[in-house]
Amino acid sequence: GLPTAENKETSQLEEPHHPHEHSHVESNVKKTISRLVISLVLLLVANFVPMNELLSLGLFVVAYLVAGYDVVWRAIKNMFNGQLFDENFLMTIATISAFYIQEYPEAVAVMLFYQVGEIFQGVAVNRSRRSIADLMDIRPDYANLKLADGNTKSVAPDTIRVGDTIVIRPGEKVPLDGKIITGISSMDTSALTGESVPRSVTVKDSVLSGFINKNGLIEVEVEKLFSESTVTKILDLVENASSRKAPTENFITKFARYYTPAVVIMALVLAIVPPLVFPGATFNEWIYRASIFLVISCPCALVVSIPVGFFGGIGSASQKGILVKGSNFLEGLNDIKYVIMDKTGTLTKGRFEITDIEPENGWDKQQLLELAAYAETHSSHPIAESIKEKYKEKIDENRITEYNEISGHGIQVKVDGKEVLAGNAKLMQEFNISFRDSKEIGTIIYLAVAKKYVGHILIADAIKEDAAAGIALMKEKGVEHVIMLTGDSKAVGEAVAKKLGIDEFYAELLPQDKVEKMEEIMARKGPKEKVAFVGDGINDTPVLARSDIGIAMGGLGSDAAIEAADIVIMDDKPSKIGTVMQVAKDTRRIVWQNIILALAVKGFFLILGAVGIATMWEAVFADVGVTVIAVLNAMRVLKK
Known part of the structure; x- marks a missing residue:
């Protein structure tokens, strides 16, 4: 059965995860x-086996209570808690009034039907929870702790x-999150990032909880407690997502809250007024119609299908490696008109790499790279590191003599x-070498051999492969202004903005300037428009x-940023912003389809009930049927 309308969403979607949960629900x-x-069985016996009236009435009552005691009990309990009007109350009043007019089989059957609908609904909601739980099947059950004597022991994380x-x-x-101290392997990161290609890792690389180790044996030094590890944070985020409700849900x-009392008052009027006004109208007939009216008007389908719709949307996003921390943020994505993006680490990779090698005077690229790698052998500057990383060969230090670092200029080496x-x-x-100045x-690292210029190597913060496509996708999904903020120089900012099709950029900003710029842009937007920051x-x-x-x-981002954000992109791809905007659009569409479907079917059957065409059976079908259709419709978003 389901709790009341008021607390229905929360209790259904936020029971804590237990290992026994599925079996608990199934039992x-x-x-x-x-x-x-x-x-x-009792209903059939009471209806078809000949017996005296009192006995058959007794059987009907027992059948009714076996099927619906929990609904009646919740209705009574809620009345004392001041929550008078909910579907339990509506069902109880409707079925008791059926008893009053001696339609015993109908009273029992309606309760039976209602409960069948509840089962369907519970199973469907659970499926959507389980699809999120499967995605979250990344919670580790044990960790192999290395002991002082070199043996390992399996312990709780x-x-x-x-x-x-x-x-x-x-x-x-x-x-648990940590750094590799020995071993190399490749990691399946799909559970966190939605990324299908394995990531290769080696000593000094960080690994996050939730990755799956594919082929090598590795030893990892733990850097965070289990309670702070990536997996635990993600599970918390998803578990709590449903508590932040979207405006549609609210x-x-x-x-x-207003609809149910209105319906109850209308039903009362329907039961009392016609018999007093119309000649020949009986109380029994109009009480029956009023009960039907009550059953049809039960707002189950609306109250259930909307949270399930948003829940499906959040689940769908998390399958794609995007965590949305609440359905309010998922709905809000539909109104984004301004996207402000940070440059380093968001649009660019945030680390130096060689983006160009330009040899001259008869040298080739590989020779130039080799020269640079030998020259930078003893330097630990990030630029030197990026050259050595690109050069991959083993450096034979016997070839190097007379190493001399000239501060602020570079390196002189034999x-x-x-x-x-x-x-x-x-x-x-300084050495009077004529060279071609690069713009x-x-x-830029210029190289000369025996006082003769041989070319240059360009090292820059490389732009992410999907950054341009990501910005194009956002604009396609309705973003009007993409703005980039960076602490870098104006020249760098301009080059990146031009390359990516960004509308405006602000360079040379300190962190506090970013907040100021943000305020300026917030002041520009219309009342219904939203500003996102990445x-x-x-x-x-x-x-x-x-x-x-x-x-x-979220892949390489800082913990503080992930905590403060409303949406976390696990694989650091800017194009995922467009993806999550699409999920938000699909979710909104499905939620509104459900609202319209439920109201239309209800309205149609209410008229039939009031006119006396529909019976209790159609009434229950209208309620249960619409709920099941709405829940199934909401599940569609998971498949997209």
């Missing part, structure tokens, strides 16, 4: 079904402390006995919190 369903079967070493074998889930709850210079334009000028955006860093937290909808890049 409940089994219990209800066996009750209904007993009730049905929440007993492990920061700094402990855990061993993750091929095929196991990563139980509207329906309010609607039910490789194979030849003098190599690698550094900025000042270094070239590209990024860090960022990934600690310094984005205040802006994420200030925006209408804060979207964080």
Whole structure:
């Protein structure tokens, strides 16, 4: 059975997850079904076996109570709690009035039907919860703790402390966030990111709980407690998502609050007025019509299908690696007109890589890269690191002699006995080497061998592969202004904005300037329009919190940003913003289809009931049928 309209959404969608939950729900369903079967048998006996009147009435009453004691009990309990009008109350009044006019079989049958509908509904809601739970099947059951003697012991993940070493074998889930200390492997990150391609990891790389280790044995030093790990956070987010209601949901709850009393008053009028006014009208007939009117008008379908619709939308987004922290944010996505994006880490990868190698004077790219790698061997600057990463070969240090770092200019080094210079334009000028000055955006390393210029290498923060497509997709989904904020220089900002088709950009901003810019843009928007901010860093937290909808890049983003955001994109892809906007559109469409369907069917049957064409059977079908159709419709969004 279902709780009252007021607390229905919360209790149904937020029971805590227990390992026994599915079996608990299934045993409940089994219990209800066996009750209904007993009730049905009693009903058939009372109706078809000849016996004295009192005995058959007794059987009808027992059949009624077996089928619907919980509904009647909830109606009584709620009356004392001051929640007079809900569907339990409507069903109780309608069936008791059927008893009053001696339509015993109908009274019992209506209750039976109603309960069958409740079972359907419960199962459907559970399916949508389970699809989210399956997605969340990333909660690890154990962790292999490495002991002092080198052996491992399987322990519960929440007993492990920061700094402990855990061993993750091929095929196991990563139980806690940490850094790899030995081993290489590839990770299936699809549960968190929706990303199908495995990610290869090696020593010093971070792994997140919820990843699945594919092929290598790795040892990981734990960096976060289980209670703070990625998996636990995600599960909490999804579990609590349904408590933040969308305006449509709130509207329906309010609607039910006024709608039900109105219906009860109309039913009373229907029962009392016609027999007093029309000649030949009997109380019995009009009480029966009023009961039908009550059963049809029960707002179940509305009250259930809307939360289920949003729940399906949140589930659908999470299957795609996007966490939406509440149905209010999912609905809000439909009204976004301004998207403000941070550059580093959001539109760009946030790390240096070689984006261009330009050799000259008869050298080729590989030779130039080799020279640069040898020149930068002893430097630990991020730029040097990115060159060594690209060069992949093993560096033979015997080839290097006389290493000399010239501060603020670059490096002078002998490789194979030849003098190599690698550094900025000042270094070239210092040694009077004529070189071709490059105007590209990024860090440029000029190289010369034996005082002769041989080319340059360009290192920049590379733009994410799907950034341009992501911005195009947002505009297609209705965003009118895409604005980029960056702390970088104006030249870099302009180059990125041009490349990605961004409408306006503001460069050289400090974190506090971002909030100011945000305020300016918030002041521009219309009353119904919303501003979203997309960022990934600690310094984005205040802006994420200030925006209408804060979207964080969750794969590499900072914890503070993920906490402050309303939507988290687990694989850091800007194009997912367009995806989640599409999910929001689909969800809104399905929710409104359900509202219109329910109101139309109800209206039609109410008229039939009042005119005396519809009987109790049609009434119950109208209520139960619409609820089931609405729930099934809501499940569609999960398949998209």
